[in-house]
Amino acid sequence: MPLHDEPFTPDDVEWRPVSDRLATGRRLIAAACCLVVAIVVALVAVLTSTAWVYALLLLPVVALGWSSWLFGRQVRATGYAEREDDLLVRRGVMFRSIVVVPYGRMQFVDVQAGPLARLLGYSAVQLHTASPGTDAHIDGLVPDEAARLRDRLASRGEARLAGL
Template structure:
């Protein structure tokens, strides 16, 4: 007969995704506004078109489609802040950790010595919200990572720091 031991520390069940020795830096909350704006840009015309179709057709059952789009929008409004809260990164001595996800969690560990180059991107909407993305490229596409929703000054600092750490680790080879 086996007994299932309950861990003394409830955080120990999150250990693969939340190591104890790591201080996480969250992404900017402005990412929520940017993602919700994209949702509004996409769903508003769809909702308007479906409402017009239901009004002009005069069929009551056609109102199901605008209702479904409205429910989808509400679900996204509920989900996006939770997703952004789950996003964070941590700098350690030899690598960078990037985590994301609520139900399907992901933790990417990018060793500084494997970095080939670092990109900083900010499209028009991201610039409007005052955020940028940092993309880390390695020799293996599986270990490449991106960090969305960083303030531009933090993205530039992280880019420079990652590039210098990558060069230092590469020089040691």
């Protein structure tokens, strides 16, 4: 393993992936945005009677293809791991990050899901600590796993806090 990967691959960690439904949700949002851009470009082309403007329709098509590929990679690179004393959250392919949140530092845990997330069957867990720099969120959890993780993190946080 290359030396530059060591901070992002601790030895004692079994990473749990998030649901691919997150990538689907992001792709649907990108498709809607690209459709709006394509409609605007088509309207401009029709109203101005300029043929070369139709070539601009390639931009939303290329953007949609690139974003679909990118969202798949981003979701596959996202994961979390529960250890004895802390929770690790990783994300990123090109710009990697790993956040370590000690259970004793957690103040509360939120579970959130917007309309599209509820329709596709995923949610997000947000961990809040005293320092905003150590807050973490895990997007793309199926609701059962989000509820299990919320309850587990809350109980571990209370147990660690009581031990201080």
